[in-house]
Amino acid sequence: MKKRHQQKLVILSLGLLIGLNIPIVLLFDSAQCLLGFPVIYIYIFSVWAFSVLLSYIIIKRYHE
Secondary structure, three states: OOHHHHHHHHHHHHHHHHHOOHHHHHOOOOOOEEOOEEHHHHHHHHHHHHHHHHHHHHHHHHOO
């Protein structure tokens, strides 16, 4: 894997560190529900799923 692809994964990791930080997560802590699920759960699992998908795309596309 080339250096620039590793850098993309590092940037993704830093984005996850910020996105799953407690102050950011607590912004979505409310009594509202979306499709029967609390908004905080939807936020956490959507960030997680997005990161898994983006990691897969980076690794699959640039694997050498």
